[in-house]
Amino acid sequence: QVLLxxxxxGLVKPSETLSLTCTVSGGSxxxxxxxxxxxxxxxxxxxxxxxYYSGSTNYNLSLQSRVTISVDTSKNQFSLxxxxxxxxxxxxxxxxxxxxxxxxxxxxxxxxxxxTVSS
Amino acid sequence: xxxxxxxxxxLSASVGDRVTITCRASQSISTYLNWYQLKPGKAPKxxxxxxxxLQRGVPSRFSGSGSGTDFTLTISSLQPxxxxxxxxxxxxxxxxxxxxxxxxxEIK
Numbered sequence: 247q248v249l250l251x252x253x254x255x256g257l258v259k260p261s262e263t264l265s266l267t268c269t270v271s272g273g274s275x276x277x278x279x280x281x282x283x284x285x286x287x288x289x290x291x292x293x294x295x296x297x298y299y300s301g302s303t304n305y306n307l308s309l310q311s312r313v314t315i316s317v318d319t320s321k322n323q324f325s326l327x328x329x330x331x332x333x334x335x336x337x338x339x340x341x342x343x344x345x346x347x348x349x350x351x352x353x354x355x356x357x358x359x360x361x362t363v364s365s
Numbered sequence: 366x367x368x369x370x371x372x373x374x375x376l377s378a379s380v381g382d383r384v385t386i387t388c389r390a391s392q393s394i395s396t397y398l399n400w401y402q403l404k405p406g407k408a409p410k411x412x413x414x415x416x417x418x419l420q421r422g423v424p425s426r427f428s429g430s431g432s433g434t435d436f437t438l439t440i441s442s443l444q445p446x447x448x449x450x451x452x453x454x455x456x457x458x459x460x461x462x463x464x465x466x467x468x469x470x471e472i473k
Contacts, residue, residue: 250408281462285403290452290466291403291452291464292464293460293461293462293464295460296460304459304460306460306461307461308461340409344456344462349399349414349415349420350397350399350414350415350456351399351411351414351415351454352399352411352462353411353420355408356408357406357407357408358408358409
């Protein structure tokens with residue numbers, strides 16, 4: 247059973263960089279697409295981007311200039327960086343697996359991490 | 366981007382009720398439509414994929430239908446654990462993979 251576990255700070259100062267890591271256990275990261283999704287307080291879900299284990303990425307155009315997603319296959323981890331954060335980046339951040347082999351859906355999620363941008 | 370519009374945004378219902386949530390895409394997405402259940406502090410759960418396929422382990426009281434631009438999620442007989450927020454999401458063609466704005470299902 248594949249499980250995802252996030253790690254990273256819950257508080258980031260404005261203008262700094264938000265960094266989160268998602269560790270994949272119970273399976274290999276060397277398949278599927280791995281995504282980041284966020285939910286600001288009181289709002290809906292927003293897809294941030296994905297990475298394939300090979301390193302190819304695709305980002306939401308609304309965030310593309312500030313976002314980097316990377317993968318470390320040796321550690322079975324993928325990571326998110328968001329630069330120059332503002333209060334608008336305050337959200338619950340989820341990592342998720344996007345199954346492209348049949349479901350074409352986010353079939354596995356972690357429980358999310360609340361990240362607050364505040365001084 | 367393909368915009369997804371859910372209705373209603375909130376819904377009050379009782380245990381045992383039949384509930385339907387609708388999702389409309391701004392462009393045709395064939396059957397590339399998924400439904401998720403979100404509860405605070407828990408991992409979101411995939412309920413329905415490809416518009417009408419029930420994810421393994423999801424109770425059969427959940428069902429989905431539709432194609433093209435109009436889709437529905439139906440819960441045939443609400444159980445206490447079903448009170449949550451539900452989102453549709455399209456995965457047609459290239460990203461971004463857009464979500465609906467959510468439907469909060471509350472106890473009447």
